[in-house]
Amino acid sequence: xxxxxxxxxxxxxxxxxxxxxxxxxxxxxxxxxxxxxxxxxxxxxxxxxxxxxxxxxxxxxxxxxxxxxxxxxxxxxxxxxxxxxxxxxxxxxxxxxxxxxxxxxxxxxxxxxxxxx
Amino acid sequence: xxxxxxxxxxxxxxxxxxxxxxxxxxxxxxxxxxxxxxxxxxxxxxxxxxxxxxxxxxxxxxxxxxxxxxxxxxxxxxxxxxxxxxxxxxx
Amino acid sequence: xxxxxxxxxxxxxxxxxxxxxxxxxxxxxxxxxxxxxxxxxxxxxxxxxxxxxxxxxxxxxxxxxxxxxxxxxxxxxxxxxxxxxxxxxxxxxxxxxxxxxxxxxxxxxxxxxxxxxxxxxxxxxxxxxxxxxxxxxxxxxxxxxxxxxxxxxxxxxxxxx
Numbered sequence: 001x002x003x004x005x006x007x008x009x010x011x012x013x014x015x016x017x018x019x020x021x022x023x024x025x026x027x028x029x030x031x032x033x034x035x036x037x038x039x040x041x042x043x044x045x046x047x048x049x050x051x052x053x054x055x056x057x058x059x060x061x062x063x064x065x066x067x068x069x070x071x072x073x074x075x076x077x078x079x080x081x082x083x084x085x086x087x088x089x090x091x092x093x094x095x096x097x098x099x100x101x102x103x104x105x106x107x108x109x110x111x112x113x114x115x116x117x
Numbered sequence: 118x119x120x121x122x123x124x125x126x127x128x129x130x131x132x133x134x135x136x137x138x139x140x141x142x143x144x145x146x147x148x149x150x151x152x153x154x155x156x157x158x159x160x161x162x163x164x165x166x167x168x169x170x171x172x173x174x175x176x177x178x179x180x181x182x183x184x185x186x187x188x189x190x191x192x193x194x195x196x197x198x199x200x201x202x203x204x205x206x207x208x
Numbered sequence: 209x210x211x212x213x214x215x216x217x218x219x220x221x222x223x224x225x226x227x228x229x230x231x232x233x234x235x236x237x238x239x240x241x242x243x244x245x246x247x248x249x250x251x252x253x254x255x256x257x258x259x260x261x262x263x264x265x266x267x268x269x270x271x272x273x274x275x276x277x278x279x280x281x282x283x284x285x286x287x288x289x290x291x292x293x294x295x296x297x298x299x300x301x302x303x304x305x306x307x308x309x310x311x312x313x314x315x316x317x318x319x320x321x322x323x324x325x326x327x328x329x330x331x332x333x334x335x336x337x338x339x340x341x342x343x344x345x346x347x348x349x350x351x352x353x354x355x356x357x358x359x360x361x362x363x364x365x366x367x368x369x
Contacts, residue, residue, distance in 0.1 A: 082188040086147060103301065
């Protein structure tokens with residue numbers, strides 16, 4: 001039993017580390033700021049999630065596991081807020097994403113179409 | 118095995134730092150800073166396991182909260198200071 | 209009053225997990241300080257249904273695993289895009305309608321979109337959300353409205369404030 005949990009948690013730890021590297025590689029490769037947001041959100045969700053699950057399995061039913069779960073919940077609640085604030089601030093500062101398809105017809109929610117510069 | 122995860126997190130930290138240094142816009146740097154914050158939380162938790170001192174987890178919780186506040190504060194600062202810079206000089 | 213009590217309980221559990229020492233003195237100090245904190249919070253008018261909708265916890269039990277599964281699925285998709293040498297991205301900006309009635313539901317929907325890798329909600333105004341997606345297919349997925357319906361079901365009829 002002990003062995004099985006060890007192996008499973010190792011798999012999770014390795015997967016988490018891999019997703020962290022993938023996400024940051026994406027941050028280097030992506031062409032503009034808005035696409036980099038997507039790469040960064042991989043680190044915030046999958047990389048963090050898998051690493052934390054691996055650590056929770058190693059910790060077992062202890063106070064350490066409870067603290068790890070609190071960290072996971074806090075990151076999952078705060079990271080979309082930060083990402084959304086970043087995207088919104090970038091858009092309002094006049095940074096336009098490089099688009100292949102613009103389905104909005106130039107209209108962005110909460111913005112006058114006339115003020116597009 | 119924690120060591121392998123630690124190496125992966127450190128490599129990711131290096132890559133995120135590269136993006137922070139490359140820029141090109143201010144928002145890229147803030148995004149990289151946010152990612153570095155998340156990776157620092159992971160690194161802290163891993164350090165707690167490697168050294169067998171769970172006290173590091175408390176610091177990790179604090180970092181999680183500071184990360185959000187720091188990102189919002191920087192964005193807010195630039196949002197508020199924005200109209201000041203392009204204002205046309207009055208004669 | 210219900211929200212006051214539940215906020216005190218949640219704050220106290222947070223204290224218990226963080227402290228790790230269970231002597232009577234520390235337990236009493238924890239109880240007193242969590243009540244004080246929630247009293248401060250109610251002066252700031254954040255202790256209400258919008259602040260922490262405790263009645264949604266029952267539905268969160270099936271919503272969160274569903275959301276986690278969506279995150280894993282689209283996360284693997286985006287990882288594949290990053291790792292493929294040609295970088296097959298087609299960034300798309302799209303406006304979608306949100307059918308949620310309450311602010312809690314709308315925030316849940318916008319945050320779920322952002323949390324899922326591959327889509328970011330850029331701007332929310334009224335019931336309209338502007339979404340930036342990394343692929344055209346991902347944008348069509350959001351516009352198709354599967355997640356919208358699920359969040360509406362999660363929000364339920366408890367939307368009346």
